[in-house]
Amino acid sequence: xxxxxxxxxxxxxxxxxxxxxxxxxxxxxxxxxxxxxxxxxxxxxxxxxxxxxxxxxxxxxxxxxxxxxxxxxxxxxxxxxxxxxxxxxxxxxxxxxxxxxxxxxxxxxxxxxxxxxxxxxxxxxxx
Numbered sequence: 001x002x003x004x005x006x007x008x009x010x011x012x013x014x015x016x017x018x019x020x021x022x023x024x025x026x027x028x029x030x031x032x033x034x035x036x037x038x039x040x041x042x043x044x045x046x047x048x049x050x051x052x053x054x055x056x057x058x059x060x061x062x063x064x065x066x067x068x069x070x071x072x073x074x075x076x077x078x079x080x081x082x083x084x085x086x087x088x089x090x091x092x093x094x095x096x097x098x099x100x101x102x103x104x105x106x107x108x109x110x111x112x113x114x115x116x117x118x119x120x121x122x123x124x125x126x127x
Contacts, residue, residue, distance in 0.1 A: 031117050035059040036108055038121040045125045047101050055085055055092040055108055063090055065112055072107040075100065098125040 037056045045051035053071060057063045069085040069092040077100055085092035098104065103124055110117045 029059075029061070031057070031059055031062050031110070031115075033119050035062070036110070036117070036119050038106060038108055038123070040123060045098055045123070047099065047125060047127055048097055050095045050097050053085070053094045053096055053106070054088075055110075056090070057110075062112070067092070068111040070109040071096070072109060073098075074105045074107070075102055077102060101125050101127045 035058045037058065039054050039056070041052040041054070055069055055071075057067075066087060069087075071083050071085055071094055073081040073083065073096060081096070083094050083096060085094040103122055106121050106123055108117075108119045108121060110119075
């Protein structure tokens with residue numbers, strides 16, 4: 001009888017261990033830097049002209065989830081700006097007129113239900 005109880009406990013422990021392993025194995029991967037693209041239209045924005053900034057997520061698990069997306073626009077010569085991007089199909093878009101020429105560092109902030117990601121991308125703005 002003791003042998004049967006011991007075997008039953010071992011089998012139960014193994015089953016619980018396997019189930020917890022499956023649960024963690026099925027957890028989605030974190031969103032990676034290289035899976036978030038930022039592009040602009042025109043590709044080389046000009047000072048004072050509206051540019052369409054587009055964020056695209058190249059991760060199927062995150063692409064089908066809706067996120068709150070904000071773009072933090074920084075340069076060495078201007079004050080930081082924070083603008084909201086709106087969903088447009090499978091992308092997020094925002095319009096922005098850059099006040100000066102130069103290199104801008106744009107931090108893409110993506111907030112999902114329980115997660116927040118921030119990825120810095122660079123963009124060159126011409127005269």
